[in-house]
Amino acid sequence: MSSYNNSIKFSLDIEDSNIIFEDYFYRIEHGIKQKIYQAVLIPPAFPYCGSVSLVHNGRLKTEIRYLTANASRPVIIRLLKQRVLCRDCKKRSMAQSHLADKYCCISNASKLKVLSALTEDRSMTSIAREHNVSVNTVQRVLASCSHRFIDGYDYLPEHLAFDEFKGVDRKLHFICLDGEKHEVVQILRTRLKKHLLRYFGKFTPQARDNVKTVTMDLNFYYQDIVRACFPKAQIVIDRFHMVQMLTRSLNSFRVSTIKRFDKRSRQYQLLKSPWKLYLKNYKDLDKVHPHYNWHYKDYLTQEQIVAEGIECSERLKSSYNLMQDFFQALKNEDTDMLKRVIHSKAEVGPLMHKTLLTFKHNLRAVLNGATSSYSNGCLEGFNRKIKPIERTAFGYSNFTNLLTRIRLEENKIKQKEPNSLLTV
Numbered sequence: 001m002s003s004y005n006n007s008i009k010f011s012l013d014i015e016d017s018n019i020i021f022e023d024y025f026y027r028i029e030h031g032i033k034q035k036i037y038q039a040v041l042i043p044p045a046f047p048y049c050g051s052v053s054l055v056h057n058g059r060l061k062t063e064i065r066y067l068t069a070n071a072s073r074p075v076i077i078r079l080l081k082q083r084v085l086c087r088d089c090k091k092r093s094m095a096q097s098h099l100a101d102k103y104c105c106i107s108n109a110s111k112l113k114v115l116s117a118l119t120e121d122r123s124m125t126s127i128a129r130e131h132n133v134s135v136n137t138v139q140r141v142l143a144s145c146s147h148r149f150i151d152g153y154d155y156l157p158e159h160l161a162f163d164e165f166k167g168v169d170r171k172l173h174f175i176c177l178d179g180e181k182h183e184v185v186q187i188l189r190t191r192l193k194k195h196l197l198r199y200f201g202k203f204t205p206q207a208r209d210n211v212k213t214v215t216m217d218l219n220f221y222y223q224d225i226v227r228a229c230f231p232k233a234q235i236v237i238d239r240f241h242m243v244q245m246l247t248r249s250l251n252s253f254r255v256s257t258i259k260r261f262d263k264r265s266r267q268y269q270l271l272k273s274p275w276k277l278y279l280k281n282y283k284d285l286d287k288v289h290p291h292y293n294w295h296y297k298d299y300l301t302q303e304q305i306v307a308e309g310i311e312c313s314e315r316l317k318s319s320y321n322l323m324q325d326f327f328q329a330l331k332n333e334d335t336d337m338l339k340r341v342i343h344s345k346a347e348v349g350p351l352m353h354k355t356l357l358t359f360k361h362n363l364r365a366v367l368n369g370a371t372s373s374y375s376n377g378c379l380e381g382f383n384r385k386i387k388p389i390e391r392t393a394f395g396y397s398n399f400t401n402l403l404t405r406i407r408l409e410e411n412k413i414k415q416k417e418p419n420s421l422l423t424v
Contacts, residue, residue, distance in 0.1 A: 008037060012066065012077075013109070016097050018042055019079070035068075038078045043095040046086040053087040064100045065132055066107045074132040077107070106137055114141045119408045123392050139401070146404040151186065156207045160233075161379040162216040164191045165386055168399045175379065179215060182378040184410060189399050193221045200229040215374050217241040218358060223365070237362060237369040238376040239330060245355045246323050247279045253349030254278060257313045269295040270309040277306050282324045319348040335367050342366070385409070 008021040021039045028034070040059070045052050059080040068075040082095045100107050110131055117127045124138045159179030164172040174191040177184060188199060200208065211230040215238055216222045226235050254271055261268040271278075273295045277285065285302040292299050300308070310317040322344055329337035342359045359366050369375075389405055396402040 012037070012075075014099065016041075016099060018044060018095065019097060019099065032072075032074065034074045034076050036076050036078055037066075038080070040080045040082065041095040041097050042082045043084060043093070046084065046089070046091070047093055047096075048091055049086060049089045051086050051088040055085040055087060057083040057085050057092065059083065060094060062100075062105060064105050064107050065110055067109050067113060068132065071130050071132060106133060111141050111144075114138055115145065115408075118142055118405065121388050121392055121409065142401060142404055142408075145408070146400055153203045154207055156203055156211050157181070157185065158210060158212045159374050160185065160211055160214045161374070161376050162214060162219075162222050163376055163379045163383065165383045167386075167390065167402055168396050173399070175383070177379045177382060179213065179374045179378065182382070184382070184407065187403050187406065193225065196225050197228060200225065203229075213368075213372065213374055215369075215372070215376050215379075217376065218245070218362065223362070234368050234372075235362075235365040236372045236374060237365045239369050240376065240380070242330070242359070242366065242369065243327070245358070246326055246352065249349060249352035249355045250319050250323050251275065251279060252351045253316060253319055256349070257316050261312070266296050267309075267312045270305060271312060274302075274305050274309075277302050278309065278320065281327050282306075315347050315349060318346040319352050322346055322348055322352070330370055333371050335370060338367060338370055339363070 005021045008024065009015070009019070019039050019041050021037060023038045025036055025038075026033055027036055043054070046054060059082055062079050062081060064077045064079055066075045066077050077099070079097070079099070083092065084095070085092050096102055098108065110133065114127055114131050114133065114137070117130070118138070118141070124135050124142075128135045128138045157178040157180065161177045161179050162174070163177075164174055167173045168189075172191050174186075174188040174196060175184070176186050186199070188195065208230050209232050211233040213234050213236050214222075214226045214230060215236040216226075217238055218241060223235055226233055254275065258268055258271045261271075273293070282303075285306060287301055287303040290299040290301045290304070306320075310320045322341060325337065326341045328334075329341055342356055342363065344356070348356070386406055389409065390396060390402070393405075396405075
């Protein structure tokens with residue numbers, strides 16, 4: 001009997017010495033063939049007083065779902081829990097095991113495997129189907145580890161990155177990342193100014209003084225939050241957002257310029273079809289190999305297309321040259337040239353004029369962005385990882401579930417032991 005019991009325990013990877021397996025068999029329930037292991041759970045001593053003078057008082061039959069390599073054939077452990085009466089303290093108790101929690105019919109090993117699957121980009125329905133549990137069980141496992149991501153208020157990284165992303169009900173949520181380690185500092189339900197001030201106000205003055213730089217886009221009230229909460233931090237405008245604003249303003253003016261020409265004219269075709277060339281860096285344009293284009297019926301290189309296209313309008317030409325100068329200054333980290341471009345008096349498009357005024361208003365932060373090695377690239381990449389999480393689940397209606405799923409899929413969480421997240 002001992003070798004029979006040990007062989008079953010070895011195959012199921014169960015180490016509890018109080019569980020004794022007696023038999024196994026197959027049964028068919030609801031058209032599904034199940035493998036049943038029958039075992040008895042006997043307590044060695046009374047849990048309250050430690051007495052071994054016990055009177056057996058019946059058994060409670062529980063069926064616990066266990067791990068299986070074949071999802072089409074579930075494994076059930078029919079565990080008979082022994083009721084006992086202590087002769088010394090006259091109290092009653094029932095045998096318990098680490099195989100499953102009290103009043104639960106899902107094994108802890110199955111929960112750990114479900115939690116491991118939650119660290120991957122998969123739907124809860126597919127996880128539940130693979131592990132022979134319900135979707136509600138998967139949701140409970142997800143909720144059981146949500147409290148593990150509550151951070152303290154005595155430390156903040158030296159370099160932070162601020163941004164937002166669309167989440168529950170298509171609302172914008174605030175996200176803050178460590179600019180060096182690229183780890184999540186916090187994700188908040190809302191990005192409203194008063195809520196952010198309240199959250200960062202909870203940190204100790206030493207933690208807030210530790211912050212040296214905060215990287216962000218041109219969101220104006222983020223700068224107010226930095227000035228109020230981080231007095232020693234420098235504001236750094238992300239380079240990507242500066243380039244994006246300039247290219248969008250040039251593209252908008254190019255579209256308005258096109259409308260002045262006839263659709264069959266050469267100028268219209270030069271500005272219409274190769275629009276991406278006007279947004280590229282001039283040094284990246286092909287200046288050697290001409291290609292035939294049926295729109296304007298000519299062999300032209302990329303450089304010739306752009307050069308002839310911007311000649312259609314003096315303001316378009318000035319806007320394009322100013323954008324290229326900005327690209328060059330940003331690449332060379334030339335703050336003097338950047339100042340000259342921002343304070344330029346050249347005739348440009350209306351949207352680009354507003355963009356330059358915005359840069360002028362945030363000049364110190366823009367210059368910091370040109371010279372700093374930190375950017376929001378890590379944060380934009382992390383936001384890109386959040387989109388498949390929401391898409392796989394067809395959206396989330398519960399912010400806590402979304403937040404927990406995001407934190408679980410972080411690399412640092414995957415490296416932790418899953419049982420440390422399930423323990424209370």
